[in-house]
Amino acid sequence: MSEHIVAGVDIGSTTAKAVVLKDGRFLVGRIESTGSNPALAGQEVLESTITDSGYDKSKLEYTVVTGYGRVSAAFADKTVTEITCHGRGAHFVSPDIKTVIDIGGQDSKVISVDETGRVVDFVINDKCASGTGRFLESAAQLVLHVPLEELGKLSAKATAVCKISSMCTVFAQTEIISLLAAGESKENIIAGLHASIAGRVGTMANRLGVKPVVIMTGGVAKNSGVKYALEQELGTGIIVPPGIDPQLIGALGAALIAEDMLKAKTAT
């Protein structure tokens, strides 16, 4: 086979991500909003990522699609769950990791991997939005009127951590309004939100057993405040993917699996 590229696409609830690899090496990745048509969002982010890579579309040999939108992606050569992809992608960027904590827009998961990056066990939060990006997003935007990107920085300035006891995203907003009315600072409330997420995800992680090294992936990994709160909760340091956006790890894993599939296909 002549020159070729492979791609991984991760269609999440909030964002669609794509990664293009060439000879097993990361070329380029992209993050777009999912909108209301997950399959189309996946197709579009894939096409623009290929354009970014500088290769022609015809060079694309294999595409693996993951994320909740995988089921409707007709352009996929294969679909793989985000659990397997996050394990694989995280292991690729940091081969020492044993635990992956992925906090996305709609769910959060804790994944145990072995020394080869193979998933050995996992838990997904599926009760509701508590412990997910959505929980933060709704509180930040609807009640606190703070941009998502600022949360980490603001929580570092907290002088105390407010206790936010509602697991429910909607009730938590009510609780925040009461805290604001009582004169609590935004910073302390945000630190409380982070502690709440860390508490939820920490319980899940402890159920599985947390083995270091722990890596955080997904959009919420960009929030240094949640990372800090989780480190406190778990009593261990947490790394974020070096040199790549943590939101791209699922798509990266999918692309690595695409490379494997292509190799297996060419071998036979």
Next chain:
Amino acid sequence: MNDNNTSILLAPLAQRIERDSARITGARKAGRKAVGYFCPHVPEELIMAADMIPVRLAQGGDIEAVAAGEDYLKADSCPYARSCLGFRKTGNPIYTGIDAVCVAYTCDCMRKNQEYWAEYLGVPSFPLGITQTHDRLRSKTQSLEYFKNELDLLAGRLEGLSGQRITGGKLKQAIELTNRIRDILWRLFEYPSSRQTPIEWRDVFRIAQAGFTMDRQEYLDELTLLNDRLEKIDRESLTPDSRPRLMICGSIIAQGDDKVLDIVEHAGGNIVADSVCTGSMFSRKRVTLFGLVGNPMDALAERYLYNIPCPFMTDLPKRLSRIVKIARDYHIDGIIYYSLKYCDTWRAEFKAVRDTAQKQLSIPTLLIEAEYSPADIGTIKTKVEAFIEMMEDR
């Protein structure tokens, strides 16, 4: 298993319900009574010996029935328990075509079910109490005495309903028939322990469920026919199945509750064994009659008290050792633990099963908590697919 001869046993649920309810209605018009029962602790032999038609009530997976049951039980009680009352309200022909129910006290919701069938649905409803410490040395004897007394009371109530005496002879006859059914069912559940099986677990499970509403003699005849044919298949000639081997354990998988089983099947998983009360748990172990002098009521009590491994009244070590044994005998790669949402009995046991599977068998356990509504299909799919990917990777 695609054969015309097995069409009754493997027919779709709706078709079987139609057929069986027509039969029961006919028999009732001719003067016989039909008695429904919940939970496998109720000896159907007693109903048969009182000359009535036993019907195991174990349907589920129907959101209308769940909603109808919400009038009686709270919205966050298990959807199966809610449907047990709901199906009578929604006019399910099996649930409306019975003259009485027997309900074993197997959890808080089923206890209330027993009382509400009488109180709100106006149907004669007979309780069956079970002790929870009967496996422990110092309460074994007293537990058995208690359970025998419960069975005597139930027998009396059944006699009152039918107007027929339960004689030792009739009871022995019923026990023998039921034992023969159990022997074959158990044999069927054993086939998938081999990678070369003439029948898959899912079909055996369907067949076990088909028996809940069928005439007992007809069921035995059908089972015998089927098994004779299976015995003749040269198993060495079958292609070994290489898919990951799974065991399903947990809450009741009611008739019509196919969601999780379908998802596993589509994801490429192969369930080969179960510890589920509508599956192998129901058909396990025959009733042992001791010669001509043995009292059949004692034999029934022994079997029904000690051999239904429901976590509500079975000690954890016994539960776990059974699960470990099945996992070893069937060469299981992973356990799917199915807990109906809000079913405390099974959900509470999960941790111990998971830890034991990891420590003693080095196999993973996946927890699936589900309701009957289709809302959670997406998440369950992701979990099951990831679980199977994990095993295929090995």
